[in-house]
Amino acid sequence: MRLITHNMLSCNIKGVTNGFPLKIEAEKVIEKEVDFNPDFLKHMFAKIEWKALVEAARAMGYGELPEDSPDVAVIESADETFLKKLHHALLEIHLEEGALVCPETGRKFPVNKGIPNMLLHEDEV
Amino acid sequence: MSETPPEIADIMRVSSHREVYEPCDDSFALVDALLTDQTNLINHKPNICMEIGCGSGYVITSLILLLKSKLSNIHYLATDTNPLAAKVTTETLEAHGLKADVICTDIASCLETRLAGLVDVMVVNPPYVPTPEYEVGMEGIASSWAGGENGRSVIDRMLPVVDRLLSEKGWFYLVTLSCNYPSEICLMMRKRGFAWRILVQRSTEEENLIILKFWRDGEEVERLEEETISDEFSRSLSLFMRKQ
Ligand SMILES: C[S@@+](CC[C@H](N)C(=O)[O-])C[C@H]1O[C@@H](n2cnc3c(N)ncnc32)[C@H](O)[C@@H]1O
Numbered sequence: 001m002r003l004i005t006h007n008m009l010s011c012n013i014k015g016v017t018n019g020f021p022l023k024i025e026a027e028k029v030i031e032k033e034v035d036f037n038p039d040f041l042k043h044m045f046a047k048i049e050w051k052a053l054v055e056a057a058r059a060m061g062y063g064e065l066p067e068d069s070p071d072v073a074v075i076e077s078a079d080e081t082f083l084k085k086l087h088h089a090l091l092e093i094h095l096e097e098g099a100l101v102c103p104e105t106g107r108k109f110p111v112n113k114g115i116p117n118m119l120l121h122e123d124e125v
Numbered sequence: 126m127s128e129t130p131p132e133i134a135d136i137m138r139v140s141s142h143r144e145v146y147e148p149c150d151d152s153f154a155l156v157d158a159l160l161t162d163q164t165n166l167i168n169h170k171p172n173i174c175m176e177i178g179c180g181s182g183y184v185i186t187s188l189i190l191l192l193k194s195k196l197s198n199i200h201y202l203a204t205d206t207n208p209l210a211a212k213v214t215t216e217t218l219e220a221h222g223l224k225a226d227v228i229c230t231d232i233a234s235c236l237e238t239r240l241a242g243l244v245d246v247m248v249v250n251p252p253y254v255p256t257p258e259y260e261v262g263m264e265g266i267a268s269s270w271a272g273g274e275n276g277r278s279v280i281d282r283m284l285p286v287v288d289r290l291l292s293e294k295g296w297f298y299l300v301t302l303s304c305n306y307p308s309e310i311c312l313m314m315r316k317r318g319f320a321w322r323i324l325v326q327r328s329t330e331e332e333n334l335i336i337l338k339f340w341r342d343g344e345e346v347e348r349l350e351e352e353t354i355s356d357e358f359s360r361s362l363s364l365f366m367r368k369q
Contacts, residue, residue, distance in 0.1 A: 040197075
């Protein structure tokens, strides 16, 4: 699972109101290069919860993202340094083994072979 | 017509497991529907595509291959309640040199909040076989076909989720059987502001498959007579069958 997906995931146990973002416990992280596409990144940037992404990237061992969300000028500028970092964080690092932890309840969802198991137990739905 | 053969998943490279649904007539019909619509899909320029109930991964792999040469950097997501299916899907993707994010979840429940309004293409081959209600969602292979009353239990739960996740320009491809009362499904989607079209109709020995495509048509529907849609549906179906 990549961080673009992590940024869209929340814990939906019944009654939980703050199920986002899930904290990452990384045991194994892999990197895989993909083509750089600025338009796609600009489109996605608007939908990303910045703080969640910064923290998730850090948990995966990538600390290059700026703490505060850059403004639109940076996204649109000809200098692609920032977009390259965003690209790497969103699309190139994969959580292979580890867990996702609900920020409210502490419930752990395992991640094996890159697949988060978000299935709920009967008493959680 | 086209110089290169259609790029879809290679059945020899589709991974399998005895508890995971193998690609079957319904899967092939869905991929054929996507092939019929390939040019439209490319012009549609989706950013996020998603499959609910990915099973062996045959369909999502085909969708990726269909779009890959023309569009780069689409984000692909796939879900299934069966952990073995999720695993087999990643194996199938890998065997084709592809990657998508696969998540084990009920329909899309862990994505509903944050992914709302972002999915441009949704494909679903749901469990659609009419069965006793208790068989729905059982563990293992039965949950890949068991659809409860009229085969509609899971489908009817999916429709509002799909509406929620689809973007303004979102498209939705759905496998149905004639015994699922597809005209009723069209009516339910019509009430949510979607228009529909039949993309593929195919009768096999056991079932009469109909692949539907839905899109938002911007029209608010105030009053809708069930008969109107039902008539419309029968008309397009017979028109469609005559063309074949
Ligand atoms: C008819 S099979 C289709 C598999 C594959 N997409 C294909 O076309 O060959 C239906 C799939 O949906 C999955 N499924 C059943 N109920 C589900 C649910 N509530 N949420 C997500 N997936 C579900 C099953 O595990 C199965 O893999």
